[in-house]
Structure formats: C-alpha cells, structure tokens
Amino acid sequence: MAKLNFGGVEENVVTREEFPLAKAQEVLKNETVAVIGYGVQGPGQALNQRDNGINVIVGQRKNSKTWDKAIADGFVPGETLFEIEEALERGTIICYLLSDAAQIALWPTVKKHLTKGKALYFSHGFGITFNEQTGIIPPADVDVFLVAPKGSGTSLRRMFLQGRGLNSSYAIFQDATGKARERVVALGIAVGSGYLFETDFKREVYSDLTGERGTLMGAIQGIFAAQYQVLRDKGHTPSEAFNETVEELTQSLMPLVAENGMDWMYANCSTTAQRGALDWWKKFRDATSPVFKELYESVATGKESQRSIDSNSQEDYREKLDAELKELRESEMWQAGKTVRSLRPENQK
Ligand SMILES: NC(=O)C1=CN([C@@H]2O[C@H](COP(=O)(O)OP(=O)(O)OC[C@H]3O[C@@H](n4cnc5c(N)ncnc54)[C@H](O)[C@@H]3O)[C@@H](O)[C@H]2O)C=CC1
Ligand SMILES: CC(=O)[C@](C)(O)C(=O)O
Ligand SMILES: [Mg+2]
Numbered sequence: 001m002a003k004l005n006f007g008g009v010e011e012n013v014v015t016r017e018e019f020p021l022a023k024a025q026e027v028l029k030n031e032t033v034a035v036i037g038y039g040v041q042g043p044g045q046a047l048n049q050r051d052n053g054i055n056v057i058v059g060q061r062k063n064s065k066t067w068d069k070a071i072a073d074g075f076v077p078g079e080t081l082f083e084i085e086e087a088l089e090r091g092t093i094i095c096y097l098l099s100d101a102a103q104i105a106l107w108p109t110v111k112k113h114l115t116k117g118k119a120l121y122f123s124h125g126f127g128i129t130f131n132e133q134t135g136i137i138p139p140a141d142v143d144v145f146l147v148a149p150k151g152s153g154t155s156l157r158r159m160f161l162q163g164r165g166l167n168s169s170y171a172i173f174q175d176a177t178g179k180a181r182e183r184v185v186a187l188g189i190a191v192g193s194g195y196l197f198e199t200d201f202k203r204e205v206y207s208d209l210t211g212e213r214g215t216l217m218g219a220i221q222g223i224f225a226a227q228y229q230v231l232r233d234k235g236h237t238p239s240e241a242f243n244e245t246v247e248e249l250t251q252s253l254m255p256l257v258a259e260n261g262m263d264w265m266y267a268n269c270s271t272t273a274q275r276g277a278l279d280w281w282k283k284f285r286d287a288t289s290p291v292f293k294e295l296y297e298s299v300a301t302g303k304e305s306q307r308s309i310d311s312n313s314q315e316d317y318r319e320k321l322d323a324e325l326k327e328l329r330e331s332e333m334w335q336a337g338k339t340v341r342s343l344r345p346e347n348q349k
C-alpha cells in the first residue's frame with residue numbers, strides 16, 4: 001500500500017501499479033461474483049468486471065426492463081444472468097447493488113444465502129451504518145466490505161471504455177476469512193477503479209450523503225438557480241443568464257479546474273475576473289458554511305437516510321421522482337440550457 005501526501009496529510013492508497021489487474025484476476029479466479037441489481041452501478045460494475053476477465057453473473061428480476069437490458073449487454077439467461085435467488089445461491093461474492101432502500105426488503109433473502117466464507121459487498125456504507133433503520137446485520141462468518149466508486153455508474157463504464165478509471169473508496173467492515181482485504185482490493189480494481197483510497201463505512205456514507213446533497217448536486221443547483229434568477233430579475237436574457245451561470249462553467253472553466261486546480265483556472269482568466277473571484281469567494285464560503293454544517297448534522301443524526309428510505313419505499317416513488325425532475329427540466333433556466341446545448345457545434349448535424 002502506498003502512503004501518499006494529500007496536502008500535507010498522509011493517507012493509504014492502493015494504486016494500479018501496486019495491485020495490477022493480473023493480481024486481481026488471480027485473487028478472484030475461484031470466485032463467482034454475483035452482481036445483484038442492474039440499475040446504474042450494476043451495469044457499470046458487472047460489465048467492467050466481465051471485460052476484465054472476472055467470473056461475473058447478474059441477478060435480476062425476470063420480466064423487468066433491466067433484465068432485458070442485461071441481455072442486451074450480453075449476459076445470457078441460465079449462464080450469466082439469473083433470477084435474484086439463484087444468483088445469490090451461485091455467488092461466492094455478493095455485490096449488493098439494489099438501491100439503498102430496496103436493499104431493506106430483499107435483505108432476509110440475501111441473508112439466507114450468506115453462508116460461511118462468502119463475501120457481502122456494498123458500494124455504499126448506508127445499509128450497515130444505518131442498520132437501526134435498515135435492519136441489515138450480516139452473519140459473523142462472512143466478509144463484509146465496500147468499494148464505492150466516486151461517481152455515477154455511467155461514468156464508471158464510460159471511463160473504463162476510454163482507458164481511464166474513476167477513483168473509489170474501499171472499506172472493510174468484517175474480515176471473517178482473513179482474505180477480506182485482498183478480496184475487496186481485487187474487486188475495486190476489477191470494477192474499473194483508477195485508484196482506491198481507504199475509509200470506513202461510516203465515513204464513506206457521511207461524506208457521500210453530504211457531497212451529493214452539497215456541492216456535487218444539491219448546492220450546485222441552488223447556487224445556479226440563485227444567480228440565474230438575479231440576472232433575469234435585472235433584465236438579462238435567458239441565454240445570457242444561462243451562459244454566465246452554467247454553460248461557461250461546464251464547457252470552459254471546469255475542464256481547466258479538473259486539469260490543474262482552481263488557481264490554474266483563475267490564472268487563465270482575465271486579471272479583472274481574478275480580482276473579483278479572489279475578493280468574492282470567501283463571502284460565498286461564509287454564507288454557505290452554516291448550511292453545510294446543518295446538512296452534515298442532518299446526515300449524522302440519520303435524518304437524511306430515513307428520509308431517503310421513506311421516500312424511496314413508496315409505491316409511487318418513480319412517478320413522484322419523475323414529476324420533480326420534470327419540474328427542474330421545464331424550469332426556464334434548464335429550458336434555456338436545452339437550446340444552448342443544441343447550438344454547440346458538435347451537437348449540430
Ligand atoms: N447510482 C450511482 O451511480 C451510485 C450508486 N451507489 C450505490 O450503489 C448502490 C446501487 O445504486 P444504484 O445503482 O443507483 O441503484 P438503482 O436505484 O439503479 O437500483 C438498482 C436495481 O435495483 C432494482 N430494484 C429496485 N427495487 C427492487 C426490489 N424491491 N427488489 C429487487 N430489485 C429491485 C432495480 O430494478 C435496479 O435494477 C447503492 O448502494 C448506491 O448508493 C454508489 C455510487 C454511485
Ligand atoms: C454518483 C455518486 O457517487 C452519488 C452522487 O453519491 C450517488 O449517486 O449516490
Ligand atoms: Mg457518491
């Protein structure tokens with residue numbers, strides 16, 4: 001394991017040099033990896049493992065859209081695609097990739113098939129950390145660990161196909177066989193991680209729930225909406241407001257941040273912009289910091305996990321979600337965005 005310096009703090013990281021794919025294949029050569037669920041992470045992780053030469057099967061409900069998707073992706077019923085129970089029976093490593101709320105309902109079935117020496121794999125610390133809410137308490141004689149790709153399963157697959165890799169965190173909750181570490185790291189490499197950083201279940205889920213509600217998804221939409229509205233209220237057109245709020249960020253400036261950091265992006269903007277950004281960023285930090293603290297508390301007290309379970313367990317969950325997404329999509333800002341995107345040269349025939 002490499003110890004690397006992250007801004008002055010040393011952390012343990014598994015790199016591909018230290019743990020190449022060949023080693024992962026060797027560790028997993030006698031295992032059957034059963035990917036249960038074929039939603040977003042399921043396909044990304046199952047396909048990457050298959051392409052990496054791992055013995056992977058998919059467990060999914062028959063007569064579902066995702067069953068058909070698994071077939072379209074090349075999984076063969078009776079060979080590499082099974083009903084959930086049969087996949088649970090065959091698998092020696094169970095990758096539990098149903099939505100976090102759905103994992104609760106299927107848990108008694110999964111538990112039944114967790115015989116001695118098998119491994120239970122998650123991509124989130126949710127089910128175990130909030131076990132008072134989920135009831136997920138694994139038997140003592142199985143390994144329990146997680147590999148959490150830090151990004152969408154869609155990106156995990158796309159980046160793999162481009163020869164890139166998404167970073168993932170990994171954690172061991174229970175090592176019953178003495179082989180949990182080599183198993184989890186091998187899986188992390190096999191699913192297409194670029195590198196793996198160490199964490200535990202609680203830290204994974206607390207940071208993940210904070211990040212997705214915060215800067216990654218919730219806060220970013222909030223700050224976009226606030227700036228867009230001010231510009232519109234002051235008489236700017238939708239295209240101008242959208243371009244100065246979103247399009248320039250995603251198309252021009254964020255790629256520079258991704259490449260070489262914030263100072264590099266600033267350095268490639270005008271002195272006028274630099275002065276203003278350097279003057280204003282701390283004001284935004286201070287204004288939002290109380291909201292982030294409130295958010296973290298809401299995660300740590302289990303309020304966020306309970307809310308997610310409650311809403312995701314409703315019969316009409318899909319319809320309600322679609323309605324909320326539609327509201328976003330049909331807002332003036334994102335409608336303006338649709339037109340703006342259509343004007344990108346690469347999107348014109
Ligand atoms: N979506 C993502 O890219 C990421 C997800 N994760 C984690 O990975 C895990 C899987 O998440 P997603 O792929 O988003 O799940 P998802 O919401 O796409 O659902 C996965 C599958 O669960 C099936 N399913 C739903 N209810 C079911 C039930 N009652 N019985 C049987 N099957 C049922 C669906 O048909 C679908 O195939 C979660 O723990 C999540 O937090 C982690 C990182 C990113
Ligand atoms: C993509 C990811 O890592 C998230 C945002 O945490 C999630 O989908 O749960
Ligand atoms: Mg995440």
Ligand SMILES: [Mg+2]
Nearest residue numbers: 124208209212
């Ligand atoms: Mg998440």
